[in-house]
Amino acid sequence: MTAPERAIKWSYMDHWRSNGPSGPVDQWHSRKTMSAFLKQVKAVGFDAIDTFDFRIWQMYGDYGGPAKYQEMVQDHGLERIVNTFHAADYDVRNYAPHVPETHEAVFEDFRVTMGRWSEIRLDNIIVMPATLFYDMEPITEDKLKYSAECWNKVGEITAGFGVKLTCHHEFFCGIQSEPDIETFYSYTDPRYVNLFVDTAQHCIAGLDPVALYDRHAHRVSGFHFKDTRHVATGDDHRHRPDSEIMAPTTGKWFYEMGTDQGLVDFEAMMRAVRDNGYRGWISVEHDKANKEGGDYSESTAISRWYAKNVLEEIYR
């Protein structure tokens, strides 16, 4: 008898650090460290992985391209690569969604990028939809509109490759407050621009991620389920290169879901996922888990424990 098909599958966003004979490394250090990473992710019950766009060079250099790298992922029992995160280095001089003069560079970037990924199936390409906050402020309706126009076109490009363009609102980017997010989506085309709900990032920015999700459920194409213990205060969102690292108030922003004193109400989030009829992938993330004594392996196991023993009791 085959098991009933699950409504939800779990993917792991590939932040990772471990200690090897040559000191701290990430999983891309060698095929051996990659294998150990994939084994650990699979062992605790994740179904797939997400990755970063900038890893494509290592995929080509070390593995022979995304398809070959995905074969290695599959050899370890994981289904595939589900999403990639396009971590652009925004620059208001030549690459900024709120600066229309730079849009053609953005479009060309995505034409090239999507071609590189075209040998495998991706669900989403995830973007931070704005520059750093202080490179965009003051946040005006025009800037939000220009940004929306940029992503409408990018979404059309990615859709041509069968991949959804989806926006992930870091607390330190230019579109992170509730009114700005609402304005931004009011100018975007729901056919081409989706929302990717990162539970911790929205909490840090002072939003209720469950309410945000409920308002935009029809265009939510994925999630990062991770927790935080802090809400940004003062100028926390105005630090270069990014406030996740440099905000003076908080050394560690992110924790695995299920953490003590976590601000995200994951049970409410999972009920909302169920009640909105979402089917598909939920990505689990706990970037920088190793800070302040944390351990990626342990956080990964505990987050999967939480998904299995708490969240899947609500919806699976």
Next chain:
Amino acid sequence: MRDTLRWAYALNQWNVRLDVFVRHEDQQRALKTVSACGFDTIELASGTGRWDNISRPEVILTNHGSHAGFLDFLRRARVQGVSSMFWDPQAPAEEEEGYAFRSTADPDDADAIVEWSRPFVDFVAGVGAEQLVVRPVGSAWMTPPLDADGIKRVGDVWNRVGELTSAAGIGLAVHYDCLGAVHTEAELTGLLDATDPARVGFALDTAELTVGGIDPVAFYRAHADRVAHVHLKDTRHADTGEEYRMPGAESTMLKGGAGRRIERWFFELGTEGGLVDVPGFVAALREHDYPGWVVVESDHGGNPAELAMLNSWYLQHELGIAK
């Protein structure tokens, strides 16, 4: 693990010194990690003092109120129970005569050691575990050479403890380790011969036997009727130079302080260059319908969570065991 064999995981690698594995939330993290890896049963290891609140029976009970309270604590992490507890009476304990050194090889110590076993027997029975797993004798470098009479004296101690465990409804399993004064295959067989099969079983540790120069698969096949407990782990090295005889072998051999200076002896299942035929050993267990617990260990190997996850992957994907 959903299998005809019963799988458990040892917590020893998390508790590497007395004060690092004490907070209940840290213990919960380890338990959840083990649970996420597919193990719902754990093995405990003995310790001493007020910090060892997951190792010393009296301290566990002080922390959790009762055996049931401790089991409730485990079940919060979806760990359902305890398979076994490891005890080394040669390791001095604050609770027993203030860190007295005693040895099963010394007949004058026998009464004290039998008495010392009582808290462990009571605890193992109280939490519904199955085996008290013991280090039968101290390290070879600290123990005069054991002739047949010496091994018989050691066996007699465990026969007496075996009477206590039998009366409590649990098993007793003597564990082989690569530093022990019972070292060669002949000595180990002698110890098994010196103990009552009805009361004393053998705890077969695949890596420890391999380091000690004994083939675990062959030994299991020859003594399957005595094997009551299994520790499953791998090694990349055998002690080909009798390093176990070096003074301070716990450090000089096992921590690379002297000899060939090997700093790590024990490895996860599936390690490159592993000397243990893990598939062959597990197949032998299945052939003999082995009824006991198979406890996977990440003993002195590295990051405990990472090793538990790698061991879990190996069981699932190399041995085909469903989680």
